[in-house]
Amino acid sequence: MLNATEQRVLDAIDMPALIAYLCELVAVRSLDGEESAAQEHVAAQLQRSGMDVDRWQIDFDTLRRHPSFSWEVERSEGLGVVGAIGADTGGRSLIFNGHIDVVPAGDEALWRYPPWRGTVADGRVYGRGALDMKGGLCCAIYAARAIRDAGVKLRGRLFVESVIGEEDGGCGALATVLRGYRADGAVVVEPTELCVAPAQAGALNFRIHVPGMSAHGCVREEGVSAIEKFFPIYQALMAFERQRNDAAADPLFQRYTLPYALCIGKVEAGNWASTVAEELICEGRFGIAVREAIAPARAAFEATVAAAAAADPWLRDHQPRVEWWGGQFAPAHIPSDHPIATTVAAAFGTATGAPARMEGMTYGSDMRHLVNDGDTPTVLFGPGDVRNAHRPDEYVPIADLEAVTQTLALTALRFCGYEE
Numbered sequence: 001m002l003n004a005t006e007q008r009v010l011d012a013i014d015m016p017a018l019i020a021y022l023c024e025l026v027a028v029r030s031l032d033g034e035e036s037a038a039q040e041h042v043a044a045q046l047q048r049s050g051m052d053v054d055r056w057q058i059d060f061d062t063l064r065r066h067p068s069f070s071w072e073v074e075r076s077e078g079l080g081v082v083g084a085i086g087a088d089t090g091g092r093s094l095i096f097n098g099h100i101d102v103v104p105a106g107d108e109a110l111w112r113y114p115p116w117r118g119t120v121a122d123g124r125v126y127g128r129g130a131l132d133m134k135g136g137l138c139c140a141i142y143a144a145r146a147i148r149d150a151g152v153k154l155r156g157r158l159f160v161e162s163v164i165g166e167e168d169g170g171c172g173a174l175a176t177v178l179r180g181y182r183a184d185g186a187v188v189v190e191p192t193e194l195c196v197a198p199a200q201a202g203a204l205n206f207r208i209h210v211p212g213m214s215a216h217g218c219v220r221e222e223g224v225s226a227i228e229k230f231f232p233i234y235q236a237l238m239a240f241e242r243q244r245n246d247a248a249a250d251p252l253f254q255r256y257t258l259p260y261a262l263c264i265g266k267v268e269a270g271n272w273a274s275t276v277a278e279e280l281i282c283e284g285r286f287g288i289a290v291r292e293a294i295a296p297a298r299a300a301f302e303a304t305v306a307a308a309a310a311a312d313p314w315l316r317d318h319q320p321r322v323e324w325w326g327g328q329f330a331p332a333h334i335p336s337d338h339p340i341a342t343t344v345a346a347a348f349g350t351a352t353g354a355p356a357r358m359e360g361m362t363y364g365s366d367m368r369h370l371v372n373d374g375d376t377p378t379v380l381f382g383p384g385d386v387r388n389a390h391r392p393d394e395y396v397p398i399a400d401l402e403a404v405t406q407t408l409a410l411t412a413l414r415f416c417g418y419e420e
Contacts, residue, residue, distance in 0.1 A: 025137075058172070096187050135400075136383055177376075187379055187381050188380050189380075200361045200362075207325050252358065258287075
């Protein structure tokens with residue numbers, strides 16, 4: 001049931017303005033390494049929303065020395081942006097966190113709607129980043145704005161974090177933690193299909209170098225094709241993936257056949273069409289279980305590659321090399337009955353009249369920086385389905401945007417407390 005204050009805050013949510021701002025924000029390209037214009041845009045919006053805004057240049061020289069640091073895109077500069085409302089008068093502190101960076105649009109001819117212009121159609125907002133995750137970030141901003149517009153004073157501090165670099169390793173969230181932003185609870189507004197997620201799997205980028213020996217293609221049997229030598233390694237890794245996932249029994253991931261997927265997404269080999277390939281390089285992501293330690297997981301992966309090589313006369317003497325590079329997303333979790341998880345779940349039930357679903361997410365996210373590095377109990381909860389991210393015609397349902405904004409507003413009121 002809503003009380004009068006909660007109803008007043010929900011009535012103050014301006015959905016037309018939220019949708020208009022999301023379309024505006026989609027039009028500000030924010031590829032990894034090119035996020036500053038979008039961060040300035042968000043900082044200005046936070047100020048217009050009546051928040052105290054902290055905007056700073058991230059010190060990457062210091063940041064890269066942190067053990068949790070990783071990235072794929074080199075940056076010479078980047079902005080941190082945090083808005084805040086509320087007071088320290090006995091209430092709990094709360095963080096809403098969202099990333100501003102987006103992945104490339106790919107072949108724009110495959111898009112029905114332009115990727116760099118927010119388009120409203122069929123009850124959805126289309127555009128690169130509309131789902132992942134400018135939509136969730138807008139929900140956070142407009143939930144906080146509704147509390148301000150309704151004249152409600154929170155007893156605890158509410159922070160809205162806009163961070164860079166999530167897609168390639170989470171440098172912005174780590175920088176925000178190290179600036180001192182920690183709280184009694186947090187919500188990372190990733191697309192979760194409106195599930196409350198107290199757990200996220202990990203994902204480690206890897207690269208495997210497979211050696212061969214070149215020869216003219218007309219006498220290919222006198223060479224050793226790195227492409228052919230890759231096959232047994234690939235088969236061993238797929239068997240390794242099945243073994244790991246068959247052993248997984250976490251009820252939060254029960255609807256997934258492969259909650260901890262091992263995906264090889266890029267393969268390059270050879271240097272000339274009529275030359276036997278002297279090297280193959282593949283890249284991929286290695287899914288890590290929620291309570292799994294990183295070092296033994298890497299060791300098991302490397303042992304699998306080594307065992308496949310040991311069974312091949314050529315590879316036995318010419319060992320493949322495993323390299324860990326780019327995004328290294330550790331897993332993270334909190335108890336399902338932690339107050340931040342139960343508060344979000346109850347708020348969702350109040351806002352929508354439907355019971356909240358609690359599940360784990362199979363993708364890596366900035367949750368792990370807040371939990372593992374910032375000691376901030378965190379859940380993932382946001383609009384839309386991640387399956388519609390990183391592809392043409394990315395979209396977020398408007399109904400989800402409304403449900404999430406209402407849920408976040410109620411979460412802030414109930415978690416932080418407010419002056420009666």
